[in-house]
Amino acid sequence: MDLTVVSYAVYLVISLGLTVWVARTLSRNGRVFLADVLHGNEKLADAVNHLLVVGFYLVNLGFIALYLRDDTTVADARGVFEVLSRNLGVVLLVLGAMHLGNVYVLNRFRRRGLMDREQVPPVAPQGYAGQQGPWTAPASPAGGR
Template identity: 30%
Template sequence: MFNIISYILFLSISFYITIDVGRRCYNAGESYLEYLLNDKHLCLTINRILLGCYYLVNLGYIAINIAFWEKVDSMEEIVAVAAVRTGSIILILCVLHYINIFTLYFLRKKLTLK
């Protein structure tokens, strides 16, 4: 019973965070990509690809997280397990976001040096 509650809590928080952060990065990333690449059509394509990859990576990680879920026996464990698993997803989102920003920045520098 506690596992089902923890699954529902974790999935609802994770899906909300994944969809909200993806939408925000997609909307804000468009102007950032236009600044870096100066090509509106290429920026739109790259932004859509990044959004699709972002959703696939995060939803896959959420599925893997649930596959290796330990047995939960109390309400305290529900909160602890859901918090740790959600926190790990948030940290992964931050790392992936900054990797994308730095990659695009260095690609821009490389393109401008030609």
């Protein structure tokens, strides 16, 4: 068997394993985070979590498939390790960037949710427009039209 094919096979097995592991880790730990962001709405948290995991798989598996192609011919065991280290290093960097991107976006959602919970109106409401209140002119005296 050609060593290039061996390097492709090993690359696919390791890349797919890493992608599944990272996705499961993000899904398991991200669910708690999403439940907090979404004010305890568990069903919505599960749905958003599932959508994020599907998007994560699509982006990463697409990248792995596109990055599989390599123009170098592997001649010996050293070449296999060099190709694998380069390809897996790039896949790990992409997985890390995707993870950090997810955490950043979720943290922004969480901060916005916390600000919404703590925010109080600047002035307490005193009535509706058109009602007589402290800001309207007093009624005209009787008989003085």
